Amino acid sequence: MSRMWRSLVALVIGLTIALPLTAAEVEGVRLWRAPDHTRLVFDLSGPAEHKLFTLSGPHRVVVDIADTQLKAQLDTLDLKGTPIAQVRHARHNKKDLRVVFDLKQQTNPRSFALRRHEQMPDRLVIDLYDEVKSEEKTLQQVGGERDIVIAIDAGHGGEDPGALGPGRLREKDVVLAIAKQLNKQINQRPGFSAKLVRSGDYYVAHRDRVNFGRKIRADLFVSIHADAFTRKDARGAGVYAVSTRGATSETARFLAQRENESDLIGGAGSLNLGDKDDTLAGVLLDLSMTATMNASLDIGASVLSQLGTVTHLHKKRVEQANFAVLRSPDVPSILVETGFITNPYESKRLRDPKFQRRLAQKLSEGIVAHFESRPPAGTWVAANRGAEARRHVIARGETLSGIAARYRISVASLKEANGINSSVIRVGQTLSIPSG
Template sequence: MPLELVKGGLARMASFVCGRVDWRSLGCSVLLGLFCSAASAVDILGGRIWPAPDHTRLVLDLSAATQYKVFTLSNPDRVVIDVKGAQLKGRLALDGLEKTQIDRIRTAPRGTGDFRVVLDVMRKTAPKSFLLQPNQQYGDRLVVDLYDQDKVPADEVVEVVPDVEKKRVDLTEKRDLVIVIDAGHGGEDPGAIGPGGVREKNVVLAISKQLDALIDKTPGYGGKLTRTGDYYVGLRNRTKLARKHNADLFVSIHADAFKKPQAKGASVYALSKRGATSETARWLAASENRADLIGGVGGVSLGDKDEVLAGVLLDLSMTASMKASLGIGDEVLQSVGRVSKLHKKRVEQAGFVVLKSPDIPSILVETGFISNPVESRKLNSRKYQKRMAEAIYRGLQKYFQVNAPVGTYVAWQRDRGQEDGFMAYKIQRGDTLSEIAKRTRVSVAQLRKINGLSSDSIQIGQVINIPAS
């Protein structure tokens, strides 16, 4: 069978690729994939390319799990993938190479009964490979992640995302309040799949981008996204990104699913005590974590502390973060409840990995059940995605208007008003004067008098004064 040219060029190296090869004479610079499961005849059904900011993911769809080898060659630089006992069904059409370090892809069967895929790369590349089991959307898969050789991750790679330049507001030189927004799943991981093929990864990315835009245009706030496109970011890497950006809050956006389509409603989660305890132990055991900071910007290093003191400091930090998470989660839940039915009427607690930053308040918002036909249609609607983002935004803003960290512009603005005996409050959708009075423990009559209101009527965006006490 002739060599198939997937991208440009002639079939150079055809005799090498198609002929019998003495593996010991190849001069491999890296041998990563070892035979990793029982061999059987398998079909390569297709493939996909997922360009991410710091690596390229190649996915081959297989009819069953099989053995494989991945290694590199130089002069010219190539990544070679040999799939044991495999044959290509149809055509391996892989688009989007122009955004990657891959120049072209060549394929051919080998005399040993294997199937070879050769990636001609434009620079030295360090591949990492593994098999994935079937999920809702795909069957068995072979995944090869291509990193530049000088940027290969030792354990977990921290995705590089476009940084958002910190805004400076007024002439106060107070820092922005930084909120990291995490769109769940992505790339080869579609998340839950609803009726009509609605994918969680697409829904939550759309909501996250809407939320990021709302946050970033608000004076004193800065938004960051853990992913900006359709690619996967590891769970621990999402929290690493929050730490990299010195986040004041981490918000992970998801859409729930259940085996019964009747399940419905939004939920908000914070970290459970059990999850916090296990994470404390993990941090204390890891030397790279002990040397890290707790307490956010200008926090405390654990590297020079003995075991007991480090444990106490870390436990205090985790306890404070969990308390803040529950407070933020409660405001977000109430706000989301004005645009969606709630699955649970209080903030739930669970051991989600993405909630386990010891010094960053973190919440996970389940925006609805994508497995419910009615909610799936809503979640796939741009109008509803915007409403959900606005609801989450209002909850966050309501919390931080009272609890903004010291040193931020939002806290400075609040404290400046308190010096005059008042605190400025911007009316949000769903606010009523009586509800504000109840929340701030001030009478409605007093609020009307302070603000010169002739009635209880208020408008979204209106700013009123509330007694600072």
């Protein structure tokens, strides 16, 4: 009996060895150009090991993908504006696929694999980072006051289209159009300077978006989205600030989870506390986050009140959820949902350039109203604000008496200047502050 079992085992092993393993296939190749790097994405039918190395004389990047066949076309890639002169391929060691990138200039390559996630297949991502050229920095004399800096983040991009609406309307396209309009309108305001996190169709990892805001020392980071929900009747714009403890609604929790998964789709391979002990670092970080969160809620209230004049609001207060892109410890940050792209009515409006401009205008007015009422010290807005033109956007928990005391005026004069007959005020309401 034991001899028969040994024979069966030997037969099974022999058949297993003899059976050919199914090779992976490269089913598609895409290329994205970002300001500082070029990204190539290989869609694979299954996971595959790879090895990357460089050669010089001339400069080349070589990628060997184990036991893989090429089914996609490489000669259709648009190489214009990239460091790649041409792409070649051949068999290597009989069963491996070798892809060679002939370069116009040297790059710093990086590669990583992404496992299958939702609608996205297994992928191999190759990033070719441009060589950083050393430039002599010159100091520009811009006077004694600085601009209020706004970092504008268009969500998703590149590999990550974001949510999809009717007619294959892509969130990444809608929010980039709105972000560019907002950037234009903010930059037209005296004393304000806006900068786009991404200016084209490429992906930026959450961490890099956050670091962008900190690098330019932004006074506000605003991330623009047009998300989806499980129900097509979900509608309305919303404004979100970060929460370290949980979401204020099931919708906020759902959206945060969805947005935080973007790095898995788009492909993504700080407050300096290094010299502090763990206890002190934790205390400092908590204090910084609390102040930043409170400022974010105040700005969010001002933006939400303006959005409500042009579109339906999903919630009439600023909600909180643990969005990864809002986790800067020292830059006030808000995420604006301009509407639900899965709602047929809102999708139609979101693709309309006129509506995009109106949304951007209201976003701009909400941001500017907040900073004109509470300009950071040392800014041009703070130095040039006239007492007769002062405005105050009401935040949560504020009262007329508290606002009057802050500006050293009487409650009666504050009511008279704003035509208020009672003590009832609402969050986001803008008050004119009369001279003392």
